[in-house]
Amino acid sequence: MQFDPHFALEILPALLRGAIITIEATFGGMALALVGGLILAMGRMSRAPLVPTLCLGYIQFMRNTPLLVQLYFVFYVLPLFGLTFNALATGIVGLGLNYSAYIAEVYRAGIDGVPAGQWEASIALDLSPRHTWTRIVLPQAIPPMIPVLGNYLIGMFKDTPLLATITIPEMFGAAEQIAGVTYRYNEPYTLVGLIFLAMSYPASLAVRHFEVKTGTQRARN
Amino acid sequence: MTWPHPFDLLPVLLQGARVTLEVTLMAAGVALVLSFVVGLARLAPFHPVRFLATVYVEILRGTSALVQLFYLFFILPAFGIRLDPMTTAVIGLGLNLSAYGSEIVRAAVRHVDHGQWEASVALSMSPALALRRVILPQALLAMMPPFGNLLIELLKATSLVSLITLTDLTFAGSTMVASTGRAAQVWGLVLLIYLVMALPLGWLVRRLEARLSVYRLPVKT
Numbered sequence: 411m412q413f414d415p416h417f418a419l420e421i422l423p424a425l426l427r428g429a430i431i432t433i434e435a436t437f438g439g440m441a442l443a444l445v446g447g448l449i450l451a452m453g454r455m456s457r458a459p460l461v462p463t464l465c466l467g468y469i470q471f472m473r474n475t476p477l478l479v480q481l482y483f484v485f486y487v488l489p490l491f492g493l494t495f496n497a498l499a500t501g502i503v504g505l506g507l508n509y510s511a512y513i514a515e516v517y518r519a520g521i522d523g524v525p526a527g528q529w530e531a532s533i534a535l536d537l538s539p540r541h542t543w544t545r546i547v548l549p550q551a552i553p554p555m556i557p558v559l560g561n562y563l564i565g566m567f568k569d570t571p572l573l574a575t576i577t578i579p580e581m582f583g584a585a586e587q588i589a590g591v592t593y594r595y596n597e598p599y600t601l602v603g604l605i606f607l608a609m610s611y612p613a614s615l616a617v618r619h620f621e622v623k624t625g626t627q628r629a630r631n
Numbered sequence: 632m633t634w635p636h637p638f639d640l641l642p643v644l645l646q647g648a649r650v651t652l653e654v655t656l657m658a659a660g661v662a663l664v665l666s667f668v669v670g671l672a673r674l675a676p677f678h679p680v681r682f683l684a685t686v687y688v689e690i691l692r693g694t695s696a697l698v699q700l701f702y703l704f705f706i707l708p709a710f711g712i713r714l715d716p717m718t719t720a721v722i723g724l725g726l727n728l729s730a731y732g733s734e735i736v737r738a739a740v741r742h743v744d745h746g747q748w749e750a751s752v753a754l755s756m757s758p759a760l761a762l763r764r765v766i767l768p769q770a771l772l773a774m775m776p777p778f779g780n781l782l783i784e785l786l787k788a789t790s791l792v793s794l795i796t797l798t799d800l801t802f803a804g805s806t807m808v809a810s811t812g813r814a815a816q817v818w819g820l821v822l823l824i825y826l827v828m829a830l831p832l833g834w835l836v837r838r839l840e841a842r843l844s845v846y847r848l849p850v851k852t
Contacts, residue, residue: 474829476790486814
């Protein structure tokens, strides 16, 4: 089976339409995970009884089971409880629920990374808790988080082909459909691989660049 | 003897879990060997070797694991290379994970103090001997925790092989859903079985790390 450039060109628009859904799912999932991660991270730091344990349990569960099966669970089981979304929304919820467990740890590590002396100094200077957070802790905690979050964004992007299994016609699903109709596998899957590479490689270079930049900034302080 | 709901599903699911463990172990073997080959190649003194190893890592990390598996499964046969699903799964996941594993090897070897290399040269060891007897034994310690995490990632990634018709735990789940329609019970149990397999794995790695750290050199100040 030769790689036919004409056929590849012919199917490219369909794949790129799928790529738009891929990107929508990635950013939607990431937005949900950023919020969910924040809730989990705050829950882990909460002083209420049971809340930190429950949050830790959720995080451990999500991190130790496969995303594919979690997606199946969300797709097949939520409707049984009367929660029905369209397929794309279900996929975004699944990605968001999974990645919020990882992102909660990013937040926590970022906040733990701020030296204890900064908190003590804030108390000594009689800053209000709000000022301590917004002016002292978060400005130091957030920059080191950004490259890590960037890597998770790329990771989520590469996980989106799983959404094809729950009937979402994203890029990989589009390729599967073309392959199923034409029995030509080489062109669609090769193109999908190349499109992934074309998007994730520059993104990972950007993350590394940012990492180096903030790394030197922090060293200078 | 008949089991009460939902445990009547267990025998079929556990058969799938066995395949999941088999794939995990074999792919881990492939990934481990390739990780060292590629990781050391990225540190090689010859530019073309380094370049090829970098391309290998960036391609495998830049595209999706599922796309890679489909590529091996559907496109290699067209070039006359026919692999059964098990071999495809082991090679595909092994290749994918080795890209991440090689980064662990590379980082750990570079992490070893440069003085160790210089001392080896002073003792007129060949580079290969120095690597084998001096550098790698120290680097191995640093590799343990990230390799442990990677093993759990691999266990979760094996769920993808259900999509190339291998009868693993996830595949067993799909067939049980199709034949019984009890989606919530099946996927709930499948998630729990994955959790039960992943948690001891993480625990085992932490134990091993604690055992090995006895041999850690005193930290220089």
